[in-house]
Amino acid sequence: MTDTPQHSPRPLRVLAAMSGGVDSAVAAARAAEAGHDVTGVHLALSADPQSFRTGARGCCTIEDSRDARRAADVIGIPFYVWDLADRFREDVVEDFVAEYEAGRTPNPCLRCNEKIKFAALLDKALALGFDAVCTGHYAKIVEHADGGRELHRASDAAKDQSYVLGVLDEKQLAHALFPLGDTVTTKDEIRAEAERRGLTVARKPDSHDICFIADGDTQGFLARRLGTAEGEIVDEAGNRLGTHEGAYGFTIGQRKGLRIGTPAADGKPRYVLDISPVNNTVTVGPAEALDVSALTAIRPRWCGTAPAGPGTYTAQLRAHGGETEVTAEAGAGELTVTFAEPVRGVAPGQAIVLYDGTRVVGSATIASTTRATTGV
Template identity: 55%
Template sequence: MKVLAAMSGGVDSAVAAARAAEAGHEVVGVHMALSKSRDQTRTGSRGCCTVEDASDARRAAERIGIPYYVWDLSDDFHDLVVEDFLAEYAAGRTPNPCVRCNERIKFASLLERATLLGFDAVCTGHYASIRADGPGGAPSLHRSRNMEKDQSYVLAVMGPEAVRRSLFPLGEYATKAEVRAEARARGLGVSTKPDSYDICFVADGDTRGFLERNLGEAPGEVVDADGTVLGTHRGTHGFTIGQRRGLGVERPAPDGAPRYVVDIDPASRQVVIGAAELLSTYELVAGDVISFEPLTAGRRVSAQIRAHGEAIPATLVGVPSTSAAVPPAEGGPAPARADGATPAVEPAGTALRIRLDTPLRGVAPGQTLVLYDEDRVLAAATLERRA
């Protein structure tokens, strides 16, 4: 196959490109330049895709013996990831920019360009696996063997068509140490390079400061669940559901218990804080569903709302009309919840609705919900609210 290898400049993508070339594919390496700032270097950035990264990727491609190019995707990145990040926070939601980058840049934009240039597939250094065990033997997305580095959560939004045209050579590695050892054995200079972390376009790691600089100040009130004003703030974009610190409240709760952000209303500029129990929910509602196979109401799944969070057993109680909504198990009752209640199976609608076996805390609109069947990705969606 003719394969386009996305090379970030790190050890993972370098080893992935080397393995694709070793497998006999015709591989071309490409580095995606996502920032127009030429002084954004490793010393000034905590993320990825910096000037230094581009140089590291070029040296790795030379060592592997494949052609190498740099593509300027900075305009796409700014419009589709950075602006989305700002708009979501301004709307009181909590986005995951890495999910958006994987969806809109590292696969949508990259795959579109690869297709126009005649490539058969895209290869990346993500920790996930693709296996031909989906419905009808179709390729399906699975968790990586290395659960500490598993990236199936952030890849779930790529959808089934992109999965069919992707290669993830690192999915079967059990540890990052194995990847680094292979990089050393191949003579790749990035074998000891540290991992990137944090939001790549927030160079100093100060997300709140970044939001204030770009969205400005919009003062408002911090209130409790009864509407009593407890303090003020400089903008709702500085808060997220479940936040405990930096609430701007001097008086402790009457019972002395910690208080958390439980709701955000950008329209009234109010941030509502309350006790931890107000954060817990058994039901989630999500939209913008991307399914890897038809979903049926009553099906048992595992639900995850954070990149490295716990996957919680759950039951689908409502599915989008594009999926088949049928009663579970030959019309039998839906599985009972852990608290003894039996979730009702709802008719198909426009949203995805799930009932969790155990309550989940800190659920925020805008987060990505990913559903699994054991280690296989079933669907991804954007959380709209707690039910």
């Protein structure tokens, strides 16, 4: 059995998700150049889009829609705008708010890939007779001789986005195209390619932070949605150190913005160790108290067949984080993971993505952790 990068032997009817940025525009152009019958679509995800972005923040604006349309015109493909604002609000935005309210730290990009781009969008594409959805993600699909597919890291490790695609299952992978993942291409080279193709988005800034919080003020966004509720900041012994205006405004491992008036006895910085929405309390302590030796994750999703029995993998815990060696075993609706060496800053609500070499095995949502120093 041979493994090769994804190259379809026949032209496909492809729906290219075009955000209005350079990556998705070049991906659509490459798909069309490969001989596929490509149609571009921009997803209107905001019920009240702004006329213009704020620098590199935000997306899904009127400006982005126009940029995507201009790119489709240059490529020479049909273009449509699909309104998925209600679905996005329910599956991504409301989920984001609910997770923070429950004291967890969600990743909305994973949820969007799972619920919008490769669920709502893909379902509609297949119903309309399309064979695949194409996006500008940097990841690679490897196809076996028997037709089975695997998701792998992009050839350019610096641009790899396989972490946020770890929620895709076998069916979704069968209908996905990632034209940017097969070649070792820097962002500057992608921009240069866009210029050669006459795409005006060649120098458009990348979108950063959370797309539906255009000003980048996550705490302000949550405060507007959840209101303020004064609570206590305490140390591990329960001693009151300060107050806050809402536990949802903190994340595990946070150091800045704690506003603690009393310095620690050892003079060292303190970090958020625990967030309790039940009593609206934030617990802080020393950095070493953040060390985690194991975790339990729920809602596992496998990029293929679920692994049988315990196995040794590497794990990635955040979109731009490194890998760490783990032993993991899938159970009934959950995943238990033990780290070879303790790791820090692991928060419930985050995704853990397992890798076997460059292959994405699957992902799950962290539910609880075991501290290395206390065993709880």
